[in-house]
Amino acid sequence: MTARIIQKLRVVGVEDSTPEVRVYTLEHPRKPLLPAWAAGAHVDVRVADAKVRQYSLCGEPGVQKRWQIAVKREAAGRGGSAWMHETLALGGEAMVSAPRNNFPLAPATRHVLVAGGIGVTPLLAMARTLAAEGADFTLHFCARSAALAPLLAELRAVCGPRLVTWFADEGRRFDAALIGPPAPGTHLYACGPQRLTDAVRAAAEAAGWAEPQQHYEVFQPTLDENFKPEPFELKLASTGEVLLVPADRSALEVLRERGFALPSSCELGVCGSCVCGYSEGVVIHRDSVLPVAARQDRMTLCVSRARVAVTVAL
């Protein structure tokens, strides 16, 4: 539940990495350096109608003069990426938040990174950090073809032989079972389409990887077409007031209507902006941001619900 500073950054570079993916380079119009960030971090970018989209930073982590984000134009998306491709041009202004990191590198002796398509962006930043540290890592990169694989030249330069490509048009398809059994000190990271992260998760679990050794980031809502929302009561810890959350509305919406100025960003359960403490209730967690250990006392107000009632720390 963190509010973050929004900066008006200048677009100082626009480059097409593939026919679908455009890389934007951003810098502050007045400040020589941007806030520090670590590999795996993402920023919010404001798009049309005051909506925001999340993009992982994919340039060199640390304190830098410039940031880079790669934006894939999603024809079937919610319109944010199309807006960016059409509107954000060289010399233009982008409203970009300070970074947040839900997908950090863990202290480990070996790192296995699995990327699918545009999901490679946070993993490229991780590879930069790991390569600079001389760490032991492998990056598996799945895409339809080399021509459609975003940031491929950068990945090759950073990873060298530690990059393993899986391009469908070459008949090479990534089998998640390749990750094999867990080894002490090895951590697994996957980012990409949900079917890829689901496959990696299933293979990791089948092979006996412990939950804390697995790290996933998915910038799309958890798919669960059979979920049927039920109304529930939201009790405010500070005042005891009880608010009813109808089946067709979120806890976040109801709290906002009651006058709470709550932060939120993706409203899909992936960014973690609206995470809030809770007690005394059974929460139906529907987000993809909170680790299992955090779910005992924290919930994501935009998508998660409760059975009958829950008390929130507000």
Added chain:
Amino acid sequence: MSNPVHWEGFEHPAARIATEVAGGATGWHGTLLHIHIAEAASFEMEELTEANLVAGRGIEGDRYFLGTGTYSPKPDVREVTLIEQEALDALSRNDPPLQGGPLTLTPEQHRRNLTVRGVPLNHLVGRRFQVGEVILRGGRLNFPCKYLEELLGMAVYLPLYNRSGLNCSIERGGIIRPGDAIRPL
């Protein structure tokens, strides 16, 4: 976005009481050091070399003038907010030692509009004073908020307690610039 509703400074209960009793501070002479505004909640503050203050509304371009601030939906005295440079200097000396160590809170970070020196803000609730050609009315003491801590990633709540500045309304508008004299009326 809601229409900004501002209380005139002396409508605030704290100011109303203060206007009816003797007190306040006199004989001081202060200076305006910095002017900062932000166009909406959470936006980085931007420094101005001059600002247009509009009576009953706020600083042109600022979030509380536009009704885009974090607290804009809640009617209050916040056309313009001030903070003492002396308080920021004290934080940088870890004085009093309420936190782990010295805190650097720059004029751009604290999110108050005007950074001033030599102005006893805590004594100006219910008092009128002049900044350049503009006349302000002290409405209530500003209070540190957890939102600022989150935004800065810095524990400033306790260190700013009781020296978080003054929220004012604008009785007479006009142009102000850093370097303008501030004096009691």
